[in-house]
Amino acid sequence: MPGSYYNLGLRDSSNEVSSTKWNVGDLTILTLGAALTQMGALEAAIDGVTIGAIASSAWGDSDSRAYVRPSDAQSQRGIKWTVSWEDTVTFSKGTNTIPTANLDLLPLVGAVRTEDLDLTANPGLALVNAIEALCKSPAGNALKVLRVYFSD
Numbered sequence: 001m002p003g004s005y006y007n008l009g010l011r012d013s014s015n016e017v018s019s020t021k022w023n024v025g026d027l028t029i030l031t032l033g034a035a036l037t038q039m040g041a042l043e044a045a046i047d048g049v050t051i052g053a054i055a056s057s058a059w060g061d062s063d064s065r066a067y068v069r070p071s072d073a074q075s076q077r078g079i080k081w082t083v084s085w086e087d088t089v090t091f092s093k094g095t096n097t098i099p100t101a102n103l104d105l106l107p108l109v110g111a112v113r114t115e116d117l118d119l120t121a122n123p124g125l126a127l128v129n130a131i132e133a134l135c136k137s138p139a140g141n142a143l144k145v146l147r148v149y150f151s152d
Contacts, residue, residue: 006039006059006134010052010077010100013070017055018077018099020046025136027060035059038134045130048123049148051075052100075100081117083127084147087137093146094137101150117148124148 004027009019022042027035039059047054052075053068077099086093105123106113117124128145135143 004035004060006042007057008043008046008054009056010046010050010098011055011069012052012077012100013073013075014077015069016077018080019056020096020098022096022131022135023138023140024059024134025140035134038130041126042130042134045123045127046098049081049102049105049117049127050098050100051102052077070100074103078152079103080151081148082151083131083145084149085131085135085137085143085145087139087141088144089141090137090139092137092139097151103150106150115150117150119145119148 004024005021006024007019007021009017011017024035043054043057051070051072053070079101081098081101083096083098105117106115107118119125119128127148131145132143137143
């Protein structure tokens with residue numbers, strides 16, 4: 001995978017940590033400031049759609065966060081958002097997962113929850129905007145988010 005990465009670890013209520021890792025293209029002295037801002041936006045967007053506790057982040061180096069264990073029993077690393085995306089140049093498709101999905105964000109149709117996160121309003125829209133601003137495909141091209149849905 002060309003370029004650099006951004007990785008975020010999330011702790012669940014069972015005290016297990018799982019991570020989501022994204023390619024962000026090459027980080028240089030010219031791009032680092034904007035990339036760090038975009039990483040903060042992506043972290044905030046992921047925090048907005050999950051119920052786990054952010055445990056760590058990394059982008060070429062690693063740093064550990066203060067130890068926090070979520071009290072919500074539904075905060076489980078196996079309950080994930082799957083982000084389906086497409087390379088905007090090659091049109092190749094891929095997926096990434098984000099652990100500890102907050103399923104309360106899933107829209108109701110009648111009395112049944114759908115499996116797709118609403119990407120037209122926050123916090124789903126914030127997640128899409130943050131991913132598309134920062135993340136790259138393995139080929140180094142921009143991503144277009146196609147779908148964010150619950151998977152376990």
